[in-house]
Amino acid sequence: MELHFMGTASAYPTPVRGASCIIFRRDSDCWMFDCGEGSQTQVMKSTIKPGKISKIFITHLHGDHVFGLPGLLCTIGQNSTQDRLLEIYGPQGLQKFLRVNLELSRSMLGFDYVVHELIPIREQCNCVKDWETWSVDHEAPRGPLHPYEKPGMSISADKQGVWHLLEESGVSVKASWLTHRIPSFGFVIQQASQPGRLNVDVLKSKGILPGPLYAKIKKGETITAPSGELVKPEDVLGPDKPGKKVVILGDTSNSDSIASIAQGADVLVHETTLENDMVENAIEKGHSTPAMAAAFANMIGARHLIITHFSQRYRPVNAEITDDCEDPSVLTLLKEAQEGFGLEKVTAAFDLMSFSIR
Amino acid sequence: MELHFMGTASAYPTPVRGASCIIFRRDSDCWMFDCGEGSQTQVMKSTIKPGKISKIFITHLHGDHVFGLPGLLCTIGQNSTQDRLLEIYGPQGLQKFLRVNLELSRSMLGFDYVVHELIPIREQCNCVKDWETWSVDHEAPRGPLHPYEKPGMSISADKQGVWHLLEESGVSVKASWLTHRIPSFGFVIQQASQPGRLNVDVLKSKGILPGPLYAKIKKGETITAPSGELVKPEDVLGPDKPGKKVVILGDTSNSDSIASIAQGADVLVHETTLENDMVENAIEKGHSTPAMAAAFANMIGARHLIITHFSQRYRPVNAEITDDCEDPSVLTLLKEAQEGFGLEKVTAAFDLMSFSIR
Numbered sequence A, B: 001m002e003l004h005f006m007g008t009a010s011a012y013p014t015p016v017r018g019a020s021c022i023i024f025r026r027d028s029d030c031w032m033f034d035c036g037e038g039s040q041t042q043v044m045k046s047t048i049k050p051g052k053i054s055k056i057f058i059t060h061l062h063g064d065h066v067f068g069l070p071g072l073l074c075t076i077g078q079n080s081t082q083d084r085l086l087e088i089y090g091p092q093g094l095q096k097f098l099r100v101n102l103e104l105s106r107s108m109l110g111f112d113y114v115v116h117e118l119i120p121i122r123e124q125c126n127c128v129k130d131w132e133t134w135s136v137d138h139e140a141p142r143g144p145l146h147p148y149e150k151p152g153m154s155i156s157a158d159k160q161g162v163w164h165l166l167e168e169s170g171v172s173v174k175a176s177w178l179t180h181r182i183p184s185f186g187f188v189i190q191q192a193s194q195p196g197r198l199n200v201d202v203l204k205s206k207g208i209l210p211g212p213l214y215a216k217i218k219k220g221e222t223i224t225a226p227s228g229e230l231v232k233p234e235d236v237l238g239p240d241k242p243g244k245k246v247v248i249l250g251d252t253s254n255s256d257s258i259a260s261i262a263q264g265a266d267v268l269v270h271e272t273t274l275e276n277d278m279v280e281n282a283i284e285k286g287h288s289t290p291a292m293a294a295a296f297a298n299m300i301g302a303r304h305l306i307i308t309h310f311s312q313r314y315r316p317v318n319a320e321i322t323d324d325c326e327d328p329s330v331l332t333l334l335k336e337a338q339e340g341f342g343l344e345k346v347t348a349a350f351d352l353m354s355f356s357i358r
């Protein structure tokens, strides 16, 4: 399992830094998180094959997180002939966003897609200063779906403020909300726990040699030894290995409400748009500083923190440094996050970085 | 006056070739023609300042020509504080496209914009194979405008099939339609004719020396010589110098209907998506070959032809050539266009190319 960072910029893409887009890969299956303008071009530069993207999750509808989505779908459509269903999850309004973009451009796609919408709760709309004065219709336009669109779900929060997105072959995805200028979500990917280690010595002592029976007992079935003795899984299996938990947050100036489901994350991806000294500016714009990200990583007991979504004022760490250039770089943000969370436990993302989840 | 090519790709952007976007610059004023995904990043790589873009013209609503527009507006908004009105012209549906994108992303902009829509005529909709079976609502959603949107015009064709977009300080823009898979337009920029050369010898012989009187007579006013003799403009001004005519076409498989207003173009920008041997494929997809572009350039007596909108199968001419690479390059298309229109009279555009109009 890896995370691949396609773009690490806040606000808008530039020639040196793409807009928000992260790909989570397990085996050959790829899930995309956010799709800012230009993400398809970033994917082409990476080792990710666009045709392998099976699910897309959108944290919120700001342009730097979603304006690349219609173009990505068109390009996947032009280059793939296989039967597929692309599943897309995101805030209410995403169905309308995609349908209007694809209809007006008369983009036929050639593969099926479905948009499952997360319905925001009251608290999220209260974060939006002008929610009452600037009313926006988030409902998908009535009338027929796009010719390749399948009807999607409306997913509402449960009483704990958790959206349950999917639960399938060994993995589940949940979401909760974040404080931002518009409704914003964080996603928690939870891999199912894996069966523990087989005590091969015990099995052999009972005359059971490596083969299909080992797989059976690993799956939780009782097997029979040559002696006729029944061997139960709990006799020869160590404790379950917990599955990995990967937490990817959208833009946020306060992530507390997702803390309970993010608890114990193996990897936490948190935005740090501006440095600690600019905390007021950051919060006013709905964003976080490294100290805020570090505090949240401590609160949930994360194993590792990856910071991303950097203001354009911070030079990429790998960009050329010229003598007359006094701009701060991403190193400023990285150091501040390390101070708050630990030297070895923080990574600053950069475009096309891949990060192994172990 | 120059044309700056931001992107020269058909269908979708790649790391080596941006989606369609051309900037026409006269003095410091910049007009953008089409805005495919990633155009804002291409502009940042160029010598064009986004803040100098005062008008945007969209040939048609295919994604490779318009998906970059919402992001471009957001970025201009984030980086400019000046009062401005950005005027945008394009096919019916563009108001809805922009409003829905900017509303759902709650992008406030901070400067005013207006969208003037070109209403297609029957013939354009007849080009669309599935116009009847896949009905799309092109009307802007009822309800309030975007907070920064000013009400735009609906521009219909006159009896000659010409859309009159604007006429201002020394320049006019007209449009006519092209055959494509969706309604597509070409634009004709006509600079007003400039006054001819002053015959300074004659003026001096009448005792009129260089100064404000020269400017007066150039503007068409009659002046008085020291002798009391009246000197009329026609006595001392050479013939008017015709203004430049620049023709920029959208995607097209048949440009005949714009021929009359494109006649005598100083520069014609015409797409050549595929090579001559693939003419059937090109026409089926609503596109042109170099021979078709050359034939049209001949028909209108153009002075110079610039080809662009290249299929990704053609390597950019300036891309690295590797030994095992047998793909055709843009040179294939350039040679075919030169065969049809003249060796010296054709230029193949490439990303970030600028072309002086003399």
Ligand SMILES: [Zn+2]
Residues within 6 Å of the ligand: A010, A011, A020, A062, A064, A065, A251, A309
């Ligand atoms: Zn953002």
Ligand SMILES: [Zn+2]
Residues within 6 Å of the ligand: A060, A062, A180, A251
């Ligand atoms: Zn945001």
Ligand SMILES: [Zn+2]
Residues within 6 Å of the ligand: B010, B011, B020, B062, B064, B065, B251, B309
């Ligand atoms: Zn095109």
Ligand SMILES: [Zn+2]
Residues within 6 Å of the ligand: B060, B062, B180, B251
């Ligand atoms: Zn097109």
